[in-house]
Structure formats: C-alpha cells, structure tokens
Amino acid sequence: MSIENGFWLQYASQNADDLVDLADDLADNGYRPGIVFAPVGNPARLCQLYGRMRAEGEAFLDPSGFLLDRDGRQQRATNYPWLDPTYGRPDDLDAWTEWMEQSLQHQLSRGFRGGADEPSILVTPSPQLLASSGTAELYTIVDAASAARDSTEGTRECWLGIAVDRDYLRNNARLTELADTVVTAGFPGVVFRCFQSELSPISDRRLLEGLRELVEGCTGADVPIFLPNAGWVGWLAGAWGAHGHSGGLSKGSWFDRMPTPMRNPGRRDSIFEPQLLRHVHWTLHEQLFNEDGYEECSCDSCVTMDGDFDAVEAKIHQIRVAHARSNELRPLNVIGRRRAIRARIDAAVDFRDDLPRTLQDRADARFLDTWLSLV
Numbered sequence: 143m144s145i146e147n148g149f150w151l152q153y154a155s156q157n158a159d160d161l162v163d164l165a166d167d168l169a170d171n172g173y174r175p176g177i178v179f180a181p182v183g184n185p186a187r188l189c190q191l192y193g194r195m196r197a198e199g200e201a202f203l204d205p206s207g208f209l210l211d212r213d214g215r216q217q218r219a220t221n222y223p224w225l226d227p228t229y230g231r232p233d234d235l236d237a238w239t240e241w242m243e244q245s246l247q248h249q250l251s252r253g254f255r256g257g258a259d260e261p262s263i264l265v266t267p268s269p270q271l272l273a274s275s276g277t278a279e280l281y282t283i284v285d286a287a288s289a290a291r292d293s294t295e296g297t298r299e300c301w302l303g304i305a306v307d308r309d310y311l312r313n314n315a316r317l318t319e320l321a322d323t324v325v326t327a328g329f330p331g332v333v334f335r336c337f338q339s340e341l342s343p344i345s346d347r348r349l350l351e352g353l354r355e356l357v358e359g360c361t362g363a364d365v366p367i368f369l370p371n372a373g374w375v376g377w378l379a380g381a382w383g384a385h386g387h388s389g390g391l392s393k394g395s396w397f398d399r400m401p402t403p404m405r406n407p408g409r410r411d412s413i414f415e416p417q418l419l420r421h422v423h424w425t426l427h428e429q430l431f432n433e434d435g436y437e438e439c440s441c442d443s444c445v446t447m448d449g450d451f452d453a454v455e456a457k458i459h460q461i462r463v464a465h466a467r468s469n470e471l472r473p474l475n476v477i478g479r480r481r482a483i484r485a486r487i488d489a490a491v492d493f494r495d496d497l498p499r500t501l502q503d504r505a506d507a508r509f510l511d512t513w514l515s516l517v
C-alpha cells in the first residue's frame with residue numbers, strides 16, 4: 143500500500159472550493175490527483191472539502207509542524223492545537239512525542255474528516271530543523287515520530303514528516319546525517335519540506351544537489367519521498383525518484399520560502415511558460431508566442447483565455463500543465479522518468495537558445511542549465 147505517485151493538488155485557505163472542483167475536472171483528463179490538505183483556514187470548511195475529496199480519491203493532511211516556528215495566530219492555535227505557539231516549543235523526547243500524537247489524533251478525528259474515510263496516510267509533524275542548531279533535534283524528532291507512530295498507527299500507514307531550512311541540504315555533514323537518518327528510520331514513506339530563500343525557479347545548485355542526494359537515498363532504499371509545495375522542483379525531483387509533489391492555486395504553494403519582510407512581490411500578470419519551465423510576464427508570453435518553434439498550450443484554460451490574460455485561468459493552466467506532465471511520467475519506471483524529464487529540459491534549453499538575444503535575456507532561463515546538469 144502506498145499513495146498515488148505524481149502531481150497532487152495543494153490545499154490553501156483561499157480558493158479551496160475551486161481546488162476540489164479542479165480535481166474532478168482533471169480526473170477527466172487522466173488520473174485523478176489527490177489533495178494535500180493543510181491546517182489552514184476554517185476547519186469546518188476544510189472538513190467538508192476533505193469529505194468531498196476523500197469520497198472520490200486520495201487525500202491526506204500535511205500537519206505542517208513548521209508553523210509552530212512561525213508567527214502564531216490564535217485562530218490557528220484554536221483549530222489545530224499542535225500549532226499553538228503559546229504551548230511552548232517541546233524540548234524533550236516525551237514532549238515532542240505528545241505533540242505529534244496530538245496531531246496524528248487530529249488527522250483521525252471526526253473534527254477533521256467528518257464521516258469520511260481516514261486519510262490515505264498519516265503524517266507526523268516536524269518543526270523546522272535548522273542546520274545551525276546541529277543534528278540533535280533531528281534525532282529527537284525521528285525518535286518522537288517513531289514513538290507517536292507506534293502508539294497511533296494500528297494497521298494504518300504513517301509517514302515521517304521532516305521540514306528543514308536550506309542549509310540542511312547545502313551543508314555536506316548535515317545532509318549526510320539527514321539522509322542516513324531519514325532512510326533508516328523505518329517509516330513506509332517520508333513527507334519532506336525544505337524552506338529556502340530564493341524565488342521560483344530555484345537555481346541554487348548546492349540546494350538541488352542536496353535534494354537529489356536525499357531523494358536518491360530514499361528511492362534507493364525503497365522509501366517513497368513526497369514533496370508537498372515543491373511545484374516544479376518536485377517535478378524535477380521525479381527524475382531522481384521522488385514519489386510525488388504538489389502545487390495549487392496560490393503562488394506560495396509552488397515553493398517553500400522562508401518568511402521574509404518582502405513576502406508579496408506585488409501583482410504581476412504572469413503565466414507559466416511550459417517551454418521554459420518558468421513564469422514569464424504576459425507581454426513576454428505574447429512575444430514568445432510569435433517565435434519559431436513556439437508550441438501553443440492547448441489546455442482548457444488557455445483555450446478559455448484565447449489570447450487574453452485571466453489571472454484565475456492562468457493559475458489553473460499551470461496546474462493543468464503539471465498534471466499533464468505527471469500523466470506522461472506515471473506509467474514509466476525511474477529510468478524512464480529521468481529520461482523523459484531530461485528530454486523536457488533539453489527541449490527547453492533548445493527553445494531558449496534559439497530565441498533572439500533580447501528575448502533570451504528577458505526570459506532569464508539560465509537555471510535550465512543547472513537543472514539539465516542534475517538529471
């Protein structure tokens with residue numbers, strides 16, 4: 143037993159109803175993507191949407207334990223008790239175990255799932271582990287997760303949740319300990335999140351190399367690894383064997399970024415350009431459209447837009463493309479997936495390099511060279 147591989151939809155508090163409708167819509171064009179739910183927004187609405195989703199397909203709650211290390215909001219604490227910042231950060235094995243049990247019990251509770259089936263998998267929460275704090279907390283978290291799993295799991299499948307900062311993947315000593323610990327922890331799967339400082343597309347070679355080492359380590363040991371909120375990096379990680387990834391209707395659901403004072407770079411009319419594997423401004427998209435070798439996207443959203451930008455359809459277009467890319471990978475084994483992903487990146491490099499210099503500069507797709515070198 144495991145969960146479906148490939149692209150999943152990522153739940154956010156905004157446009158939540160639309161996301162569940164979208165799963166129905168996508169199911170008509172290939173497999174039905176599951177939804178990764180998150181402890182955000184109104185719990186009654188989450189419960190109702192979970193019920194609708196679970197009746198038709200797969201779903202689980204990413205308990206998002208790292209929120210314990212973010213600015214606390216009283217509302218969230220009331221609805222999702224393990225995220226209560228006033229609770230204090232657990233500081234020993236017993237306290238972390240209890241904290242995780244609280245979250246696992248919530249995932250099984252009627253308050254979360256109403257009358258619907260239990261989630262496809264349970265996931266232990268993880269605070270955000272910092273490379274600068276050493277690995278002691280990593281070991282405590284994994285031990286606590288094992289204890290919490292043993293007391294709650296029964297015949298269910300419980301995956302290990304781990305959240306780290308970027309330096310955990312960039313520092314060789316930390317990375318080795320992280321990969322060894324996660325692979326040998328004895329869980330049937332891993333739900334992994336890494337928070338970094340770059341905006342998408344991610345071009346930090348060391349970070350991506352670190353992620354590759356972790357993903358390949360898990361895959362080699364037959365421990366599936368799922369990357370919520372990883373968006374296109376999650377797709378790239380499919381080349382290394384990653385089991386699944388997610389993205390949704392909010393911009394923040396396509397990559398995990400450390401909170402910064404500049405959280406909202408401002409509204410831009412941009413669209414994901416499948417041939418460059420990144421977002422571009424709509425005016426640039428219109429120019430690319432007229433270039434030789436440009437392949438028009440034929441997804442329902444692009445047909446609806448018919449050449450006029452629409453912010454909602456543009457978001458759904460990105461989801462449709464991610465779902466379609468996943469459709470083509472799912473029947474393949476890891477070697478086949480790697481080959482197919484490499485071919486996509488290769489084609490993107492060719493398209494970029496054939497563009498006139500000014501468009502090449504504006505498209506700013508140098509990250510593709512890094513990606514290509516890693517698959």
Ligand SMILES: [Zn+2]
Binds near residue numbers: 441445462
């Ligand atoms: Zn499209």
